[in-house]
Amino acid sequence: TKPVAKTINNCLIFLPFGYAADIISTVEFNYSGELLATGDKGGRVVIFQREQESKNRLLSRGEYNVYSTFQSHEPEFDYLKSLEIEEKINKIRWLPQQNAAHFLLSANDKTIKLWKISERDKRAEGYNLKDEDGRLRDPFRITTLRVPVLMPMDLMVEASPRRIFANAHTYHINSISVNSDYETYLSADDLRINLWHLEITDRSFNIVDIKPANMEELTEVITAAECHPHQCNVFVYSSSKGTIRLCDMRAAALCDRHSKFFEEPEDPSSRSFFSEIISSISDVKFSHSGRYMMTRDYLSVKVWDLNMENRPVETYQVHEYLRSKLCSLYENDCIFDKFECCWNGSDSAIMTGSYNNFFRMFDRNTRRDITLEASRENSKPRAMLKPRKVCTGGKRKKDEISVDSLDFNKKILHTAWHPKENVIAVAATNNLYIFQDKVN
Amino acid sequence: MFSKGTKRKFSDGDEEISDESLVGARVASSYSLQRQSLLDMSLIKLQLCHMLVEPNLCRSVLIANTVRQIQEEMTHDGSWHMVTEAFCGPGQSPSERLVATEVLCRSREQDAEPKLFSVISYEGCREEEVVADETLCSVSVSDTVSNVCLAGRIGQCWEKSELSGVERDEEALEDSRLGSGEDEEIDTEDGASTESPKTTGQVFGTFEIKNSSPAPDSALEELFSDVDTSYYDLDTMLTGMQSAPKMGPYDILDSLAPSHSSPSIVSTPKCRSDLNELDHIMEIIVGS
Numbered sequence: 001t002k003p004v005a006k007t008i009n010n011c012l013i014f015l016p017f018g019y020a021a022d023i024i025s026t027v028e029f030n031y032s033g034e035l036l037a038t039g040d041k042g043g044r045v046v047i048f049q050r051e052q053e054s055k056n057r058l059l060s061r062g063e064y065n066v067y068s069t070f071q072s073h074e075p076e077f078d079y080l081k082s083l084e085i086e087e088k089i090n091k092i093r094w095l096p097q098q099n100a101a102h103f104l105l106s107a108n109d110k111t112i113k114l115w116k117i118s119e120r121d122k123r124a125e126g127y128n129l130k131d132e133d134g135r136l137r138d139p140f141r142i143t144t145l146r147v148p149v150l151m152p153m154d155l156m157v158e159a160s161p162r163r164i165f166a167n168a169h170t171y172h173i174n175s176i177s178v179n180s181d182y183e184t185y186l187s188a189d190d191l192r193i194n195l196w197h198l199e200i201t202d203r204s205f206n207i208v209d210i211k212p213a214n215m216e217e218l219t220e221v222i223t224a225a226e227c228h229p230h231q232c233n234v235f236v237y238s239s240s241k242g243t244i245r246l247c248d249m250r251a252a253a254l255c256d257r258h259s260k261f262f263e264e265p266e267d268p269s270s271r272s273f274f275s276e277i278i279s280s281i282s283d284v285k286f287s288h289s290g291r292y293m294m295t296r297d298y299l300s301v302k303v304w305d306l307n308m309e310n311r312p313v314e315t316y317q318v319h320e321y322l323r324s325k326l327c328s329l330y331e332n333d334c335i336f337d338k339f340e341c342c343w344n345g346s347d348s349a350i351m352t353g354s355y356n357n358f359f360r361m362f363d364r365n366t367r368r369d370i371t372l373e374a375s376r377e378n379s380k381p382r383a384m385l386k387p388r389k390v391c392t393g394g395k396r397k398k399d400e401i402s403v404d405s406l407d408f409n410k411k412i413l414h415t416a417w418h419p420k421e422n423v424i425a426v427a428a429t430n431n432l433y434i435f436q437d438k439v440n
Numbered sequence: 441m442f443s444k445g446t447k448r449k450f451s452d453g454d455e456e457i458s459d460e461s462l463v464g465a466r467v468a469s470s471y472s473l474q475r476q477s478l479l480d481m482s483l484i485k486l487q488l489c490h491m492l493v494e495p496n497l498c499r500s501v502l503i504a505n506t507v508r509q510i511q512e513e514m515t516h517d518g519s520w521h522m523v524t525e526a527f528c529g530p531g532q533s534p535s536e537r538l539v540a541t542e543v544l545c546r547s548r549e550q551d552a553e554p555k556l557f558s559v560i561s562y563e564g565c566r567e568e569e570v571v572a573d574e575t576l577c578s579v580s581v582s583d584t585v586s587n588v589c590l591a592g593r594i595g596q597c598w599e600k601s602e603l604s605g606v607e608r609d610e611e612a613l614e615d616s617r618l619g620s621g622e623d624e625e626i627d628t629e630d631g632a633s634t635e636s637p638k639t640t641g642q643v644f645g646t647f648e649i650k651n652s653s654p655a656p657d658s659a660l661e662e663l664f665s666d667v668d669t670s671y672y673d674l675d676t677m678l679t680g681m682q683s684a685p686k687m688g689p690y691d692i693l694d695s696l697a698p699s700h701s702s703p704s705i706v707s708t709p710k711c712r713s714d715l716n717e718l719d720h721i722m723e724i725i726v727g728s
Contacts, residue, residue, distance in 0.1 A: 190497040221498045336499045
């Protein structure tokens with residue numbers, strides 16, 4: 001892959017994108033990067049496919065076009081609790097491709113579904129018993145037998161639900177993660193983590209349960225979970241108290257006792273009533289190498305070496321200027337926003353979102369960082385993105401934006417990085433932006 | 441108790457107090473007010489959960505933890521004890537005090553929602569006036585370390601603009617507080633038949649039945665262990681079967697903080713008896 005320094009040096013171009021439907025709630029590239037799936041608040045999944053490279057085009061890399069759209073989840077009603085179950089897709093995870101069809105898992109608050117997306121570009125013609133329209137032929141009219149022939153047709157992409165994994169979560173599902181054995185996956189809600197086999201829908205193993213005997217004693221919840229990319233017995237889960245636990249499924253059936261416990265000691269000088277809330281981890285992601293993991297809390301992104309539990313090896317400040325605004329952010333509930341984070345293919349850079357449609361990228365090698373904006377108004381198609389800067393105090397320079405003018409309704413919670421190339425997908429409320437490296 | 445518009449002076453005729461401690465005292469009292477305002481905000485957040493969709497458990501837990509932190513700090517520096525004591529008067533037993541607090545808060549909730557905030561702050565801030573004076577006195581006399589601590593915390597927590605905002609609002613709050621004070625009434629019977637907003641106990645209780653005393657029939661318990669209790673609460677409320685009052689906002693603090701050792705806060709016996717009644721009713725329904 002190209003060195004990421006090129007990306008950090010502001011060589012991203014903006015590909016115009018017409019997708020503006022419901023609020024996007026998850027974005028995920030598949031293993032090859034050819035497909036990009038988005039889930040939205042209305043329970044819909046939209047999959048984009050990259051165009052094949054063509055010598056005729058000026059760009060050597062293709063653009064992403066809509067490949068398939070389907071309704072994954074519908075709103076439901078829990079009669080016992082008299083509460084609605086939202087159809088919003090919380091997470092999508094792709095399965096590695098094993099044949100011509102593509103498979104993905106999509107989850108709302110309570111149910112996970114396995115979808116098969118397959119192409120159909122041929123149709124059988126010349127049936128004996130029915131017409132081309134499908135009408136049954138009069139048996140007396142049939143005088144000869146013929147063999148149906150496969151004829152080409154316009155490409156049709158069909159999505160069909162192959163498995164429905166339901167009724168295993170009392171609380172809201174926040175994560176799903178496919179295991180490296182490609183046979184099992186885990187799903188995590190606020191208090192429990194279950195392990196499923198992809199073929200079996202009527203039962204799952206509960207591997208973590210942090211629900212206290214008395215719910216009034218509840219002080220900590222699970223916020224995210226992920227399987228290790230190579231070791232199929234290892235997974236991690238993060239908590240609302242800023243801790244990460246690494247568990248080994250070989251140790252016991254119920255992994256309530258962790259193998260490793262990651263927590264950074266608190267800085268007593270910065271303690272406030274909001275310390276716990278901003279330490280709550282909203283996302284955890286293993287590096288592709290499997291040697292590191294990254295966590296996102298409200299103000300920062302931390303990279304941890306799996307061999308060192310007492311502190312992270314790297315800490316990146318996303319929007320430290322918000323620290324003095326925590327009370328207002330608590331009042332308008334923004335302090336509870338759950339930002340995600342992602343690695344690039346080579347693990348040399350990380351990316352996460354912020355407010356005002358800003359997103360941040362950090363180069364781990366050079367320690368340089370950049371702030372970019374995902375908005376139509378400020379970007380011309382195929383133009384380079386201009387870096388942004390937030391003015392934290394004193395005189396505001398031209399092109400800088402002051403902290404008080406930030407729009408906290410424009411939040412970038414979901415971002416994804418192509419597994420091999422410098423192509424990124426950024427979800428800004430109900431718009432999807434795709435940026436890629438400029439080619440000279 | 442306090443005449444409208446006048447504040448009790450920090451020093452009654454004593455001109456020896458230095459400027460430093462005066463500033464420190466003012467800072468300390470505005471910190472108390474801000475802390476109280478954060479507490480009120482948090483309690484409202486816990487109550488105003490969306491009724492249609494299940495509330496976000498992570499958010500509720502974080503807010504509840506914040507409430508407990510504030511309560512622990514207030515207990516530690518004596519403000520909490522004074523709030524409950526001054527409220528209900530000395531000589532009452534702890535449980536009576538709790539009922540009074542809870543019922544008072546609950547009877548407020550029967551009014552329109554907008555009033556709720558000012559009324560809660562009435563309960564808190566009114567006593568804060570007393571508290572502030574006492575802490576002010578203690579700050580000036582005793583060690584300056586705690587003085588510095590408070591000031592330090594303020595610097596990190598709050599913006600300067602928010603500080604001045606609170607001071608400006610003090611006058612407005614005082615007026616509304618004294619006005620609504622006259623309507624105060626203790627009414628234990630009313631709460632049973634009306635709907636009470638969700639509190640933390642009910643927010644968490646939405647999900648699971650509360651396990652308090654051992655159930656008379658353990659098999660029955662097991663059968664219903666995953667059934668949540670809010671459904672039955674609604675049912676019993678509507679049919680008026682339950683006579684005991686529900687948990688009010690301040691009960692959350694007591695039930696959520698088992699670790700602190702303040703002698704004035706005791707777990708609510710009334711809440712436990714509610715659950716026993718519920719179990720009893722369940723037995724009857726299923727047994728027949």
